[in-house]
Amino acid sequence: MPVPPAPARTPQEQLPDPRRWWALCVLGLAQLMILLDSTIVNVAMPSMQSDLAMADGDRPWVVTSYTVAFGGLLLLAGRIADHAGRKRVFSAGLLGFAVASAAAGAAPTAQTLFAARAVQGAFAALLAASALALVATTFTDARERRKAIAVFGALGGAGASLGVVLGGLLTQWFGWRWCLLVNVPIALVTLLGTFWTPRDRTQRLTGRIDIAGAVLGCGGLTTLVFGCSQAEAHGWTTPAVLGALLAGVALLTAFAWWQTRAAAPLLPPRLVRDRRRVAALLAGSALMAGQLSVSLYLTYYLQTVLGWSALASGLGFLPISLVTTTTATQLGTRLLPRLGPRVMMTAGLFIAACGLFQLTLLDPQSTYAANVVPALVTFSVGMGGSFLAIMTAATSDVPPQDSGIASATVNSAQQMGGSIGSAVFNTVAASAAAAFPGSERAATLHGFTSAIRVPLIVLLVAAAATATLAGGRTPKPPRPTPPAEPLPRAVPRAEAEPSGPDMALRGSRQGRENPA
Template identity: 50%
Template structure:
């Protein structure tokens, strides 16, 4: 269906809904932040626990694998048993897993704790987004609420670098995990006192074959990208995981047309605008996560920044995301079509990426890095807020959890793809650059650093191209009109359109 979507608000909006928003946003920030907070702490943890170079990547991959692979299951569980209940369970479980990881004495304990964090994040994240969707139904309020939520989701990775650097430099790497415990306690208290659930479907059967097929396929795909980085793309295990994941997902789609109570009702994906939002999110995150990875290593290993200084270098981008989300997108979302924000947002982000391709071993932060980060921040702020708001609008209440999970799945799978794919591009390009100049009579003394930076710029060029694809997908697929407030003249029993496009 094409046209504007409307939502009928409750007769009496919850007076505590804005306090509840901060509880939801705090939980989302914790989940997103934990995808990167351990990155800067990883060298210290590796030395402390005696991890091998081959195994250290599992500190990152174990979290992404469990999180990305189980999101659909977490979203459907939140629909079936109640969103506030799963929100609280997710917070408690995440805190326990974080405490377990902070106390780890062996690499296996840390890997297991990170996997458990991913499991509970897969329950927590879709519950948080669906609670936000059902709490804010007026389009103007929804715009402001999703602006805040989108800002935290988009900037959480950068904030993770800042917090990780501070905790590692002034305390120990273990506090990168322990810090989740007090945050989760605050979230539980806020959830029990400020949030309530309007829709629950306790007692409905879960689609067990769909769980096994869908989650198994996603786990295989995410694992394939995780293994591609240390093993290489030609290792037999990598294509085998991709083939298995693709086959499982194909069977999963077929099964969803037959299941009485499907894990992922295909009606959620049949909407053109919603599908465009999912695709735009995945492509944007592929480019964004690759940029975070390269810029972190560039600032520390090439420019010699400390962990804290590296984290602080991302602050302007975080401020730009906040500006783009809350001061631009949130003010315009009810006046212009969502793609009128998403398309220029991705073009701005791509421009910032292209600006970074000019960096060298001797680049200056203020003139060569800062402008690019500001452009990317504004672009992501313009894009992510309408993506979050539009992709969850008009969804039947019983599907809001799984629709939210699909958006989070797009983020996690996109992040895994971006990290593995672009890191492989950077490594191979950098190695080729160095090899081509080893025989030169007057090769530069900093050839290795030059090769590293060359690899980064090639990979960032690829990331910019992916951002342009995100802009194209938003322009072609996201056809929704601006949301309009529910009018008194609307028939009270008129059905809310399923489609947002």
């Protein structure tokens, strides 16, 4: 009997592409650049303000113009990646980011700098939405995907901290413009590296993009991020800030309503019906709020309280980057298969909260080595241990054609958490410092130790919510059922009739199978 031909193998069953780890290097470098750029200008801001004759009230727009465009356009960027192809959108994002960075670095006026930073944020949204989606679809093996997401998430977590380090080095040695121009060679090298990455073979979405959903969703996110960014300077109850926050909530409410009725919704409701994914979005939002609060705390504490230089303050962030990366890649990848996302996210948030609690105990006599470093290590262990679980839970069990919007959703949650968290932290710190009767140094420290309690409470609440929503450990996939034996081919009757010894053999076999 001839052997039937083997069935065609699906793309998931094909052998892994040998270039997948090279692709992770390329994608991770882009992720590092995106988050690095959100903080690299912080240390350089006094030099920018002096050179461009920037008013004090306009100074926050150096950061706000980037974060508003980045956070507001993430959902639309995710759907564009699903329609146009993730690798194509990723390459376009790199090229646009390089051009915008060059324009920002050469900006002759403050208004030109703000506009270029906004364009940077728009292309950063394209990069962030497509990069995580490419990681999830490039690594088809579950074990390898965990390692890849751990490295990717650790680079993102370390990016904000490394931005302060690199910003201090570049500002002191080369000037503030190189804090922006440094992105040009990084983006171009990354773009060159995409030529050797695997092809994006996942199926693309067809049809039209949900324009009404894009207007409502991106408008709501943009308005909320804008309102939070202005709260520090103008107060939460001023008409402009309060109006922006209420308008953002109204737009997002209308967006949620529209997504249940649109024929092809921008954010399919099925993605947010998964309780584990909702828990991951809450955890990611809370963790980013804690991370940016720690960055602000440490920046001012090292320079204002301890009197460190900008360069030394930047180097003071290194423990966060080193411990986060090591924990995510070495500890997270080993514990996640055994404990599951629920335990890893809950434990990581709780450990990170313990690190923030250590920061509330600092006083004017505290030292960096004895008091600050242990707190940073504790916080970084929690952050690194939960990043992998958050990314895994947010992107698992997603159809390949929805990988872009799923990645954009978790990035949007993190961006919103960071924007709201940092705005609340700054407001509480300034209010507490102003009401403290002691010296300026003691008042500043009192303001920071009071304000850090806000993200501490947020992390604890998020840990409780994650433990409730996330469910048990991830179930193991069922073992594949072996294919059924092929039916015997039809043969002519003359060929099928046995004779002689064959007839006798057949008769004896039937007798054994069907005894009288």
